[in-house]
Amino acid sequence: MDALRRLPDATVLTDPEAMEPFRHDESHVVGCAPLAVVRPRGPAALRELVRLARSEGFGLVPRGAGTGKAGGCVPTARTVVVDLAAWPGSIRVSPQDLSLTAPASALLRDVKATAAESGFFYPPDPNSWESCALGGTLATNAGGPNACKYGMTRHWVLGLEALLADGEIHRFGISSVKANTGPSLAQLLVGSEGIFGLILGATLRLTPQPREYATLLLPVKRWMDLLDLPGRLSAAGFLPSAFEFFDPAVLADLRAHGPEAARRLPGEALAILEFDERGCTSDDFLGALADLLGPVADGLEIAADARQREGIWAVRRVTSAFLKERYPKKVSEDIVVPRSRLREFFERLERTGIPSVSYGHLGDGNLHVNLLAAGETPHEALEAQLGTLFRLAVELGGTLSGEHGIGLAKREAFLALAAPGHIETLRALKRALDPDGIFNPGKVI
Incomplete structure (x- = not known):
């Protein structure tokens, strides 16, 4: 044109x-x-x-x-x-306000690094944190391993700049945690996937950088025993900053075909537990944790230094790319199930007969369920499998996406499973904020 x-x-x-x-x-x-x-x-x-x-x-x-x-x-x-990869702006930290401002174009890795250079921590850490842009994490309300303690991206947003339907850039929010002047329009835009307007930058909340990390590699003798552990930890007052898992099938694939470090992984299934609170490396803390884990653990390993910690996390970070390379046509779904119903979910999933493997964020019930044979499965059969998976998550009090969003991939399932009042409210907001329907048409709703 x-x-x-x-x-x-x-x-x-x-x-x-x-x-x-x-x-x-x-x-x-x-x-x-x-x-x-x-x-x-x-x-x-x-x-x-x-x-x-x-x-x-x-x-x-x-x-x-x-x-x-x-x-x-x-x-x-x-x-x-x-x-928006070249949208102008710089990353700036305000230590007095415990905040950081950055353009949508900033890479998340640079946001996190700039915060760390000033002694602060910006927790959201999706698997793509080294390559994704801040704007995308805001639009999708990205999560990651740290979400089980620190919450999703929206928990860290103080304010936004956004392009709206009048063609102007508007600023919502202030550099403070208290701004009680009606509904937060900044929060309305976080996770909206661009259907209300385009996010151009943000002011983010920071927290002091953790001083200690206790990182544990937890092999388990029996896979199903692992599924009760998130609830047991919470009930006992333990709040991990991350709790990741590999089911037996993923672990077997990593052992057989993964990088060298993965080929030595023990256990029928495996978890990574990390704590970052003050005192988490003390003998008292680790002793109490070991007592709680008891017979579930099968050769617990604790990282002795930063190098060993990074080695433990390296296998988790590479899992998604490894499976994608092995099964390029696989479909990965990021459903959520309440922690109290994890065992029930996997028992019922097994009974469905859907061929799948799972890994991800056990600490907050955000499960990455992968259908590795999706490329060879007839379209109708694949859609039926996905529908069964989504309905199971919803029936157990969960949802069909924890951090990836709806976009186009899950739009039909979302429209079928969400409450009609929910959909109509979103559409009313869309009509009010974008009456001509120009922003990201055809997505979500």
């Missing part, structure tokens, strides 16, 4: 080959060919983009680093991809 090529303060791509990478993210979803890919560098480009979208009838699809897992940033029919 000629009008797009004349956008002020922006780079515009229209060559089909150059735009091809923007049709997909890290999910199995492949989108339509976009009308263009626009890389705005300032407000003037955004203002004109919104005006053109309204007058020409196309949608605006936000994109950061493209590491999403639900097709949230892939283009639908007649849309323009707004690539």
